[in-house]
Amino acid sequence: MAHRLDVLGLFDNEYRDDGFRTCSVTGLEVHRSAENHVKLFGLTAVVALLYGGILAITVAMTRWEVVGLLGPEAFYKHLSLHAWNLLIFWMVFMEIAILYVGGPMVLGRRLPFTAIAKTGWLVMAVGAVLVNYSIWTTEPPNVAPLLTAYVPLPIDPLFYAGAIVFILGTVVAALPFFVTMWQEKQDQPEQTLPLVSFAAFVTAIIAVEALVGGLVAFTPALLWRLEIIEWWDAAWYRQMYWIIGHGTQQINLVAMIAVWYFLTHVVAGAEVVSEKVSRTAFILYLFFINLGAAHHLLSDPAVSTGWRIWNTSYAFYGATFASLIHAFAIPAGIEAGRRKRGKGGGLFGWLTSAPWSNPVFSSTIFSIILFGFLGGTTGVMMGQLQLNMTWHNTFATVGHFHATVVLGTTVAFMGLVFFVIRTMFMRQYISERLATLQPFFYSAAMGVAVLMMMYVGILYGVPRRTAEVVETIPGTEFSLSAASPLFAIFGIFALLAIAGGILFILLAVGSLLFGDRIESSDNNADLVADGGGSERSSTSSASEPRDSLAMATDPDDPVHAYEMRGTFVICLVFLAAFVITYLLNWYLLTQLWSIGA
Amino acid sequence: MTSTDANATASPLELVRRTLGQAWRDLLSIYYTNTPIWRLLKSVGLLFFGFFCWSASSLLLSYGVDWTVLTYTRAYGFVLILWGPLTHAVVVPFVIRLRRTADRPIFRSVARHGSKINLSVFLTLVLILGTAPVSPMLLDFQSSLQNGSGSDVNPDLVCSKSDGEITCQLSDSDGIDAVVVTSGGREIERLEGPPFEFTIREDDLEEVVGQKEFVVELRDADARTLRRYRRYVSSVPER
Numbered sequence: 105m106a107h108r109l110d111v112l113g114l115f116d117n118e119y120r121d122d123g124f125r126t127c128s129v130t131g132l133e134v135h136r137s138a139e140n141h142v143k144l145f146g147l148t149a150v151v152a153l154l155y156g157g158i159l160a161i162t163v164a165m166t167r168w169e170v171v172g173l174l175g176p177e178a179f180y181k182h183l184s185l186h187a188w189n190l191l192i193f194w195m196v197f198m199e200i201a202i203l204y205v206g207g208p209m210v211l212g213r214r215l216p217f218t219a220i221a222k223t224g225w226l227v228m229a230v231g232a233v234l235v236n237y238s239i240w241t242t243e244p245p246n247v248a249p250l251l252t253a254y255v256p257l258p259i260d261p262l263f264y265a266g267a268i269v270f271i272l273g274t275v276v277a278a279l280p281f282f283v284t285m286w287q288e289k290q291d292q293p294e295q296t297l298p299l300v301s302f303a304a305f306v307t308a309i310i311a312v313e314a315l316v317g318g319l320v321a322f323t324p325a326l327l328w329r330l331e332i333i334e335w336w337d338a339a340w341y342r343q344m345y346w347i348i349g350h351g352t353q354q355i356n357l358v359a360m361i362a363v364w365y366f367l368t369h370v371v372a373g374a375e376v377v378s379e380k381v382s383r384t385a386f387i388l389y390l391f392f393i394n395l396g397a398a399h400h401l402l403s404d405p406a407v408s409t410g411w412r413i414w415n416t417s418y419a420f421y422g423a424t425f426a427s428l429i430h431a432f433a434i435p436a437g438i439e440a441g442r443r444k445r446g447k448g449g450g451l452f453g454w455l456t457s458a459p460w461s462n463p464v465f466s467s468t469i470f471s472i473i474l475f476g477f478l479g480g481t482t483g484v485m486m487g488q489l490q491l492n493m494t495w496h497n498t499f500a501t502v503g504h505f506h507a508t509v510v511l512g513t514t515v516a517f518m519g520l521v522f523f524v525i526r527t528m529f530m531r532q533y534i535s536e537r538l539a540t541l542q543p544f545f546y547s548a549a550m551g552v553a554v555l556m557m558m559y560v561g562i563l564y565g566v567p568r569r570t571a572e573v574v575e576t577i578p579g580t581e582f583s584l585s586a587a588s589p590l591f592a593i594f595g596i597f598a599l600l601a602i603a604g605g606i607l608f609i610l611l612a613v614g615s616l617l618f619g620d621r622i623e624s625s626d627n628n629a630d631l632v633a634d635g636g637g638s639e640r641s642s643t644s645s646a647s648e649p650r651d652s653l654a655m656a657t658d659p660d661d662p663v664h665a666y667e668m669r670g671t672f673v674i675c676l677v678f679l680a681a682f683v684i685t686y687l688l689n690w691y692l693l694t695q696l697w698s699i700g701a
Numbered sequence: 702m703t704s705t706d707a708n709a710t711a712s713p714l715e716l717v718r719r720t721l722g723q724a725w726r727d728l729l730s731i732y733y734t735n736t737p738i739w740r741l742l743k744s745v746g747l748l749f750f751g752f753f754c755w756s757a758s759s760l761l762l763s764y765g766v767d768w769t770v771l772t773y774t775r776a777y778g779f780v781l782i783l784w785g786p787l788t789h790a791v792v793v794p795f796v797i798r799l800r801r802t803a804d805r806p807i808f809r810s811v812a813r814h815g816s817k818i819n820l821s822v823f824l825t826l827v828l829i830l831g832t833a834p835v836s837p838m839l840l841d842f843q844s845s846l847q848n849g850s851g852s853d854v855n856p857d858l859v860c861s862k863s864d865g866e867i868t869c870q871l872s873d874s875d876g877i878d879a880v881v882v883t884s885g886g887r888e889i890e891r892l893e894g895p896p897f898e899f900t901i902r903e904d905d906l907e908e909v910v911g912q913k914e915f916v917v918e919l920r921d922a923d924a925r926t927l928r929r930y931r932r933y934v935s936s937v938p939e940r
Binding site for chain 1: 921
């Protein structure tokens, strides 16, 4: 029976007397407590996405100077709100939801300490509102913080307070997940965690590390801003700040990869080619991924050259290696899994026969491809001491993190929202056709917009964060008007991408409010890989999608018995693109330094 | 005998021949895959690839690399931006449909050679535009940096303090129409013409995070900010 506050029926599912139900798509034993909190955090994330997405319109239309919507001060305020709502609030609320999926849901447990989870949500929401309010009401002498509220810039104390409250709320909301992990190991001390739970656990550890960094940075900054302490070291602040400033994006990365493993397994029948190798890659993230934050300080005079070289050359490649492992393991898993079901055929038959009309699948695949080709390669380049100098503080940097956070994480999370609408909210999409179209439309439009950001940044040196550059940079003797044609392409495709984002919100919210209710498990048969098998098993493992191998030629065959040459070719193409882009960037750098001239 | 066994006994030449043959068949199967999703994937993929070839070749050429081949990769990328989607969204589906339905000899001939005709037109366009490029495909990277159309406005702001008063002056006033001094968002001085020298009282300044500060903005005739200087009283030297 639905709760009396559940007026829209969004939290109303049929549970057994023990509070569990069996998901017809994943085969997981889902407890009411876990599912309702996943919905709560997921819905809040979509609200943040909506708000940040609206601000994307004003930001993009200011940077496209043909429109030139806002003046410099208003632009910076809008940019700050856009960044905080999309990079932080949309992501972190979704990530808590993912922890609850990867923890209690995949393990078939109830969510412990639900009051703590609700308290965490409430504190996070208050923090998010405070941050938004403080930025929106910024007046001189304070300046809008964007994501680099560097001491000694005067920032509204309410902003620091809001950020601290949000961080504390996130730590509180993550506690039930950690308790779940502890309970699981108490009950099953000999059993390893399923890969998705393991990935969620690594995500949570990296998250706590980043969040503690945030507390260490923001708390003294607040005390300094309130003039309780007189002075604060700016160089120390910057180092601590980037633990959360970039660490939050590393949480996105690891959470996104957990989603990749989960969704490709459920909707495309992917197998894990090697559990040990994939787990090792997550361990590498645990030790090395946060070193990526160092690239923000590569032009900083406060750190030594040795510090820069260690963080951006040797140690950083530990994380790159992990990403390359996942970049091979996930498509290889899809290929082997599909060939095992007799869905191979030729070099790419496993891909052509995949469920492309399913937005959950297409979102996941576009996230993998676009993150890898656009976000990952540029990330490695930017993270290198020498190449960083040609990217630092140009619009290309903005292109890089839109490639990672939007084309990678946001698109993957959109796929997850599509999945949750069908499997947890039990609603049909209001339009199947538009739902199929949305990932293609959004990914393509955003992909071109991101490419243009990179091009105008790296090819013309267009700076980031400024309201105007193409007409002229006031007071300087050079202009960047040659970048106008590419800026025009950027403007048009940014608008198209925003239209794709609006379409997603309409589909998500519209489906929740007006979508037909799914009454029978057969209504979700299209979500299971290849429609599932004809005979449904009632004894499927809690971590396995139901009937995942019902169509396999021989379910007992090891995954290595199937060839993965399609993945091999894709990886070669990826490697070639990587090498060409790398060489091109180095060539550009040598020209700047006139080496050999 | 499985293909693996066959490969194990094949001569190296035979192995290369088989591999190339398989690669060619794979390429053809991708080229002719005609589901809506793959039409879209191939179109968008070629659009991206075209953009990359065009911009990267243009960039290298702009740095004076005199490899003639770059003019052709630039043309290839430029034409591919349109021709890639055209081929896989329109031409290939049309040719496949025509192969099933054409009943007149001329249509059958077009259906049989449609892809070759399309590829020939594409390559001809690439050769023409590679040899004689048209202006829309020429990305201009450097002219704007060399035309010297603007003038750099970046004078030094020199300040000193004495008896509770701060006096400032600019080393150069060319290109500056007005100077506005603010503190804590409040305007405390405005100079509409040179010489841009002003004196302000420390008592009039706002304290921000424990330090008295003021901001000096240089503006042009359109009231646009050219330069902005932030000064803390504690760091202004005594006269």
